[in-house]
Structures are given as structure tokens and as C-alpha cells.
Amino acid sequence: MSGPRASDQFRPVAVVGGGLAGMAAALALTERGHKVELFEQNERLGGRVGSFRDALTGELVDRCMHVGMGCCTRLLDFIRRMGVEDRFARHRRLNFIGPAGEVCRFRPWPWLPAPLHLLPGLARLRYLGPRDRLSIARCMFRLGRLAPGQPAGEGTVAGWLRAEGQSEAAIDRFWSVLLVSALGETIDRAGLAMARKVVLDGFLRSPRGCELFLPKVPLAEIFDRPMNDRLRQLGVEVYLGTRARAIEISGGRCRAIVLRGGKRRQVGGLVVAVPWRQITRLFSPEQRPLLGEDWSADRLEPAAITAVHLWFDRSITPLPHAVLVGRTSQWMFRSSAEQSPGQHGGHHVQIVISASNRLVDLPRGRLVERVCGELASIWPAARQARLLHQRVVTEREAVFSVTPESDSFRPKPQIAVPNIVLAGDWTDTGWPATMEGAIRSGRQAGLAID
Ligand SMILES: Cc1cc2nc3c(=O)[nH]c(=O)nc-3n(C[C@H](O)[C@H](O)[C@H](O)COP(=O)(O)OP(=O)(O)OC[C@H]3O[C@@H](n4cnc5c(N)ncnc54)[C@H](O)[C@@H]3O)c2cc1C
Structure with a gap:
């Protein structure tokens, strides 16, 4: 591992994007002794991994369940270092x-x-x-x-x-x-x-x-506040609600970033950890050739994921999770008592449907009906249960589509400017779009910056 360059060592390295890739980059940079400033446009950390407050039940509900697996070694290492390992349960x-x-x-x-x-x-x-x-x-x-x-x-x-x-x-x-x-x-x-x-x-x-690693608490209680606290403890300056608008490059190096509102921050290096469709907004048309002549990340196609949240008046299954074979519903996750205390909204289960592009135009009511019908065909308790409340959350650009060609569109982290590095699940990590891929890319970016 090399230390910061003498000329840039008193300037912070900026990380743009507070998803898992950005946070993993920030962590790796602090390990190398860099001063780090992290800019996230939203008012929370976590990017695609997050929760919302359901208006009816008042509960924090995950936009969509995020599952880690035993093979996700970097993810497991990251949650351990960030001090949130105990918020996951291992299922064998x-x-x-x-x-x-x-x-x-x-x-x-x-x-x-x-x-x-x-x-x-x-x-x-x-x-x-x-x-x-x-x-x-x-x-x-x-x-x-x-x-x-x-x-x-x-x-x-x-x-x-x-x-x-x-x-x-x-x-x-x-x-x-x-x-x-x-x-x-x-x-x-x-x-x-x-x-x-x-x-x-x-x-x-x-x-x-x-093995499955499932969150025991809402995702926001893992990836937002606790990560923010940990990063600050490590000396990272975290700026929420702060969108980076432009990058200044001169003499072949990144010198500053421009934030929304026009404020300029001088930087010694930059990790750009935003989704692939947002990357070219940061680089001006004149700067785009610096991304590489063969830049083709814009050819990555998005794939949708849908989460159907259902609150029943009773528990419909004793299983904490299940893979549903041969149905529209693919996975069922029953919320733990910590995730869904049940005093307002009842018993919460979440059905996840990946590659849901074909369903995005289906009226929500029909999707809910279909999913409830499938649950009732499996669990007798679901036949008697009354549906109290439902929410359907579809992320149309949840992940990039892993087609046979997609790997050839994924860029390496280094670009033509040595002190700018790209990160994100869509970069060339060898992994599909996953938390593991995002963390690997962020760590690699944090270690690679010149
Ligand atoms: C519905 C759904 C279900 C999923 N399920 C799983 C799962 O079960 N298991 C799994 O491993 N993975 C899953 N994934 C994939 C996983 O969420 C992603 O691979 C991972 O979170 C991507 O992290 P990232 O940091 O690369 O990108 P992001 O999380 O997208 O983070 C990028 C961040 O950059 C910020 N940003 C963008 N532009 C700017 C700017 N100009 N200035 C400042 N900030 C900016 C964004 O607001 C965002 O916070 C799922 C994804 C979705 C959407």
C-alpha cells in the first residue's frame, strides 16, 4: 500500500457517492492515512440499500430485502470493520x-x-x-x-x-x-x-x-446512521444532501470538485462512486475522453427488482425465509420482531421478485392479488389471514443486466487521470451487481488512488 502523494497529502481525497462502494472506498482511504471527505446527494447513506418510513404503520421498512451470502467475504469483512456484524443473522x-x-x-x-x-x-x-x-x-x-x-x-x-x-x-x-x-x-x-x-x-x-446473512433490523439501522457514526469516528467528513456537480482537472490531475450551489472543494484525489447512468453527468463533454476511448458503460442495461410488502393480521408462516419455486413470487422474507414490531401494522412479510421488468406495468393491485394467491396456496394460515396493508416498491434500475456482453462494457477503476478512480457495483469487479461487488470496487478504488 502506498501513502498519499507529497503534493496532495494535505488535501483531502473526495469520495462522491455514499453507497456501499463510496463507504468502502472511504474506509480503505482512511487505512492509508488519507484525509477523506464523502459527499452524498441524499440525506442518508447507503445508496440503493435503504429503508423508508411507512406512513400507515410508522415502521421503517426496507425498500427491498438485501441478502448477503457466505461467499461475500468482502461484505462480511466490511460489516465487521464497521461494527454492525451483530445486526445480521446467519442462516445455514x-x-x-x-x-x-x-x-x-x-x-x-x-x-x-x-x-x-x-x-x-x-x-x-x-x-x-x-x-x-x-x-x-x-x-x-x-x-x-x-x-x-x-x-x-x-x-x-x-x-x-x-x-x-x-x-x-x-x-x-x-x-x-x-x-x-x-x-x-x-x-x-x-x-x-x-x-x-x-x-x-x-x-x-x-x-x-x-449461507444467508439477513439483516435483523431495518437496513437503514445498519447502513445509514451507524455507518455515518463509524466513518466520522475514523475521521471521515461526511456531507449529506450535498451533490457534486462538476470536476475540475488541470495539469492532468483532479484539483477540485464543484458542489451544488457552486461551492468549490480543493481535493488531492477523487473516488467517483455513483451509478453508471450518473457518471457522465459529472464529467463535462470535454472531459469525457478521459474516461477512456473505449468507454461503453452507457451500454449497460438496467434490470428491475420488485418488493411486495404485505402486512397480515396474523403470522402466515413460521419460516423466516423461503425460496418459492415456479411462481411469480421468488423469495419470501418474514420480518423479525425488531424489524416489524407488529403493534400497528400487523405481521409483515416481503416478497422479492428479481428481473421484474415484465411486471413493471402490471397494476399493483393485480400483482398483490397474484402474490397473495400464491402465499395462500402454500400456507393455510395465509388463506385465513386478512391483508391489512400493502406496498409495492419497484426499482426499475435496481441493477445492471448481466448479459453475455455486459462484462465487456464495465470499466476498470483507473481512468486517464491518475488521481481519479471509479467505483460502483457496475465497474469491472467480476461480480454481478451486488453489495459484495460494490464493496470490492470501493475498496479497490481506495487502495488504487494515486
Ligand atoms: C431492489 C434491490 C434489491 C437488491 N438486492 C440485493 C441483494 O439481495 N443482495 C445484494 O448483494 N445486492 C442487492 N442489490 C444490489 C445492491 O444494492 C447494489 O449492488 C449496491 O448497493 C450498489 O452500491 P453502489 O455504492 O455501487 O451504488 P449506489 O448504492 O447506487 O450508491 C451510489 C450513491 O451515489 C449517490 N450519488 C449519485 N450521484 C451523486 C452526485 N453527483 N453527488 C453525490 N452523490 C451522488 C447516490 O445518491 C447513491 O447514494 C439490490 C439492489 C436493489 C435496487
């Missing part, structure tokens, strides 16, 4: 709900050597026939052994699975279920290379890879 088991409502508990066996640890869990997916379960296991191992960049790695997941002879049942009830939520894209659009990464890191390499 995935509960798959089959088409007939059967609960199949999937848990890797840690005492079997990888990747054999998966076999007992796969054997429990009883809603699939024995032949499908066996061919899924074979196909997972083959996918893990594909070398990155191998010709087959350039197509879509669905194309590869069909070429491998996977049945439609195996594709719909296993592969799609597993990958759509992990990748945020449907398998007929998602690239094989990223699917391979998910299967390898999340399932094949270690029995701990697919």
Missing part, C-alpha cells in the same frame, strides 16, 4: 417451497469434501425427479469446471443448460430459481460466465458459500 439452510407447497430444506453437509457437500441438499429437493436431481448435480460440476472465457462461457445460461440436456423442469424449478435472484436477470438473458461464478462461489467451493 435454504427452504425451497415446491410447486405443491412442500418444504424442502436444502443444507450443505460441511463434513463432506467440496463439492460433494451439495449432494445431500440436492437429494432433498423432492419436487424434482431423481433423474433431474442427478443431472443437475452433474451439470453444476461441469459448469464449475468450465474455464472462464471458454467459448461456451460467452452465451446465455439458458442456451448452455439446454445444450447440456437439462430438462425444462430442471431449468424452471432449479436453475432459474437459483440464478434469477442471484444475478438479477432471467436465464434466457443472463450470461453464462456470471452464472458460473455464482455456482462456483456460492455452492461448489465451500459449504459456507450459500
Whole structure:
């Protein structure tokens, strides 16, 4: 790790963007001895990871559940360093709900050597026939052994699975279920290379890879105030409600940033940690060539994620979370007592639907009806329960779409100006758009700045 440059050492490094990438960059910069100023346009930290105050219940409700996995090693390290590790609960088991409502508990066996640890869990997916379960296991191992960049790695997941002879049942009830939520894209659009990464890191390499880390409290109580307090303790100056409007570059280096209202801040370096669609707003047309001649991040396409929040007059399931197979609803998360105390709004469950582009124009009432119908077909208590309140939150640009081409559009963190570095889940991290990807990119940016 190198220290700050002598010429810039008395000037702070500015981080623009207070999402996970920006916060991880700020943390890495403080470790290197930099003075850091973080500018976030919203009045809160966390970016896409956040909560809102529901007007009816008064509860802090997550815009959408954010799940960490055991393979997200940088995320786990980050939450530990930021002192919020105890606000997550580790779940070792995935509960798959089959088409007939059967609960199949999937848990890797840690005492079997990888990747054999998966076999007992796969054997429990009883809603699939024995032949499908066996061919899924074979196909997972083959996918893990594909070398990155191998010709087959350039197509879509669905194309590869069909070429491998996977049945439609195996594709719909296993592969799609597993990958759509992990990748945020449907398998007929998602690239094989990223699917391979998910299967390898999340399932094949270690029995701990697919453990779930779920927040025990609203996301804002992890990623907003506590992170702000921790960053300030580390000496970071955090400016909320402060949008960066422009960058000043002279003599080949970034000298200052201009904030909304025209205020200028001299800086010794800059980490730009904003979403890909906002990056070119910061660089003037004359500065854009500095991003690189082959800049193609604007070709990344967005993918939507929808969260359907439902408050019932009773608990509808004892399960804290479940993967719903073969339905519009993909994941169910039951809020803990700390997240949803229940005295006003009742019992809160959240249904998450990734790659929900096809649903964004469906009237909300119809979506809620469909989801409630699915829950009622699974849990008898949901049939009797009265729906007290509902909210549908769709993020149309939740993540970038991981198509076979998307990796070639993702920029490296360094640009032609040595003291400006890019960060964000959309940069070239090798990960899909995830908290892990954002934190990796931020850390890398914080360590790379010249
Ligand atoms: C609905 C949904 C569900 C998801 N589920 C999961 C999940 O279960 N697991 C998972 O790992 N990931 C999930 N993700 C993805 C994850 O949220 C993102 O990958 C990650 O949070 C991105 O972090 P980031 O810092 O790169 O970007 P962002 O969080 O977008 O942060 C960028 C920040 O920059 C700020 N900004 C922009 N322009 C300016 C400016 N000019 N000046 C100052 N500030 C500026 C923005 O306000 C924002 O706060 C989900 C995302 C969504 C939307």
C-alpha cells in the first residue's frame, strides 16, 4: 500500500457517492492515512440499500430485502470493520417451497469434501425427479469446471443448460430459481460466465458459500446512521444532501470538485462512486475522453427488482425465509420482531421478485392479488389471514443486466487521470451487481488512488 502523494497529502481525497462502494472506498482511504471527505446527494447513506418510513404503520421498512451470502467475504469483512456484524443473522439452510407447497430444506453437509457437500441438499429437493436431481448435480460440476472465457462461457445460461440436456423442469424449478435472484436477470438473458461464478462461489467451493446473512433490523439501522457514526469516528467528513456537480482537472490531475450551489472543494484525489447512468453527468463533454476511448458503460442495461410488502393480521408462516419455486413470487422474507414490531401494522412479510421488468406495468393491485394467491396456496394460515396493508416498491434500475456482453462494457477503476478512480457495483469487479461487488470496487478504488 502506498501513502498519499507529497503534493496532495494535505488535501483531502473526495469520495462522491455514499453507497456501499463510496463507504468502502472511504474506509480503505482512511487505512492509508488519507484525509477523506464523502459527499452524498441524499440525506442518508447507503445508496440503493435503504429503508423508508411507512406512513400507515410508522415502521421503517426496507425498500427491498438485501441478502448477503457466505461467499461475500468482502461484505462480511466490511460489516465487521464497521461494527454492525451483530445486526445480521446467519442462516445455514435454504427452504425451497415446491410447486405443491412442500418444504424442502436444502443444507450443505460441511463434513463432506467440496463439492460433494451439495449432494445431500440436492437429494432433498423432492419436487424434482431423481433423474433431474442427478443431472443437475452433474451439470453444476461441469459448469464449475468450465474455464472462464471458454467459448461456451460467452452465451446465455439458458442456451448452455439446454445444450447440456437439462430438462425444462430442471431449468424452471432449479436453475432459474437459483440464478434469477442471484444475478438479477432471467436465464434466457443472463450470461453464462456470471452464472458460473455464482455456482462456483456460492455452492461448489465451500459449504459456507450459500449461507444467508439477513439483516435483523431495518437496513437503514445498519447502513445509514451507524455507518455515518463509524466513518466520522475514523475521521471521515461526511456531507449529506450535498451533490457534486462538476470536476475540475488541470495539469492532468483532479484539483477540485464543484458542489451544488457552486461551492468549490480543493481535493488531492477523487473516488467517483455513483451509478453508471450518473457518471457522465459529472464529467463535462470535454472531459469525457478521459474516461477512456473505449468507454461503453452507457451500454449497460438496467434490470428491475420488485418488493411486495404485505402486512397480515396474523403470522402466515413460521419460516423466516423461503425460496418459492415456479411462481411469480421468488423469495419470501418474514420480518423479525425488531424489524416489524407488529403493534400497528400487523405481521409483515416481503416478497422479492428479481428481473421484474415484465411486471413493471402490471397494476399493483393485480400483482398483490397474484402474490397473495400464491402465499395462500402454500400456507393455510395465509388463506385465513386478512391483508391489512400493502406496498409495492419497484426499482426499475435496481441493477445492471448481466448479459453475455455486459462484462465487456464495465470499466476498470483507473481512468486517464491518475488521481481519479471509479467505483460502483457496475465497474469491472467480476461480480454481478451486488453489495459484495460494490464493496470490492470501493475498496479497490481506495487502495488504487494515486
Ligand atoms: C431492489 C434491490 C434489491 C437488491 N438486492 C440485493 C441483494 O439481495 N443482495 C445484494 O448483494 N445486492 C442487492 N442489490 C444490489 C445492491 O444494492 C447494489 O449492488 C449496491 O448497493 C450498489 O452500491 P453502489 O455504492 O455501487 O451504488 P449506489 O448504492 O447506487 O450508491 C451510489 C450513491 O451515489 C449517490 N450519488 C449519485 N450521484 C451523486 C452526485 N453527483 N453527488 C453525490 N452523490 C451522488 C447516490 O445518491 C447513491 O447514494 C439490490 C439492489 C436493489 C435496487
